[in-house]
Amino acid sequence: MITLLFFGRLRELLACERLSLSISNPVDVATLRQMISDKGPQWQKFTTSQHALVAVNQTMAQEHTIIKAGDEVALFPPVTGG
Amino acid sequence: MIKVCTEDFDLGLLTNELRQKSPQSGAIVNFIGLVRDINHGQSVSKLFLEHYPAMTEKVLADICSRAKKRFAVDHIDVIHRVGELDLNSQIVYVGVSAMHRGDAFNCCEYVMDHLKSEAPFWKKESQNGQQVWLDANPSDVAAKARWEQ
Numbered sequence: 001m002i003t004l005l006f007f008g009r010l011r012e013l014l015a016c017e018r019l020s021l022s023i024s025n026p027v028d029v030a031t032l033r034q035m036i037s038d039k040g041p042q043w044q045k046f047t048t049s050q051h052a053l054v055a056v057n058q059t060m061a062q063e064h065t066i067i068k069a070g071d072e073v074a075l076f077p078p079v080t081g082g
Numbered sequence: 083m084i085k086v087c088t089e090d091f092d093l094g095l096l097t098n099e100l101r102q103k104s105p106q107s108g109a110i111v112n113f114i115g116l117v118r119d120i121n122h123g124q125s126v127s128k129l130f131l132e133h134y135p136a137m138t139e140k141v142l143a144d145i146c147s148r149a150k151k152r153f154a155v156d157h158i159d160v161i162h163r164v165g166e167l168d169l170n171s172q173i174v175y176v177g178v179s180a181m182h183r184g185d186a187f188n189c190c191e192y193v194m195d196h197l198k199s200e201a202p203f204w205k206k207e208s209q210n211g212q213q214v215w216l217d218a219n220p221s222d223v224a225a226k227a228r229w230e231q
Contacts, residue, residue, distance in 0.1 A: 005134070007132060007133075007134055007202065007204060008132055008204035008206075008215060009204070009215035012215075055134070055137055055202070058134070058136045058137035058140050059137075059140075060200075072136070074134055074137065074202075076134065076202060076204070077204065077215070077218075078217070078218035079198075079199065079200065079201060079202050079203055079204060079218065080203065080204050080205045080215075080216045080217070080218055080219070081131065081133070081162060081173075081174070081197060081198065081201050081202075081203025081204070081205065082115050082162075082173070082174050082194060082197050082198040082201075082203070082222075
């Protein structure tokens, strides 16, 4: 099981703050995007690398970063603090 | 000192703290970011700041660690507020103490330029009664990129 967290505009567009996802084997970020895009048109549109950055265990991830059971994965739009 | 909080901060107190713990410093540079009443021509009445609690302090610490390797500075203090903020409120504070002003100025700007593009905060503005999430600003990306040249 992995925990998915959504922040900012993305959380509102997907109407989802937190999600648990079962994975039988480790997957990379690109595969995870594919898996969650099946949840519906909004997910397909807004979870692409163009709209959503990904952090794994609170560290920015790349498309090839491996996600394994127990990891916390966050998806969010480009940051706008300061 | 790195802190993410809802409470306001007092620049005078922060500067004194920085001065007390930096006896070898000949310079302190402070930056404060504020909520302004206009953005891209739209009137703004309030700001909401969201963050990713487990990650923000980690990213800020990493930025300060890189800054300390790059510039001859003594201390870097960062405070970033979250939650609902009124117009003219203080959003962010960066204070740097250093032996010489050049390093203090450069380090302060380096920390802000990286915070703007790396730290997981998101701004939502109240514009004419509508709530609008802000897009990342390309000029912030360019500001960070110039440090890599």
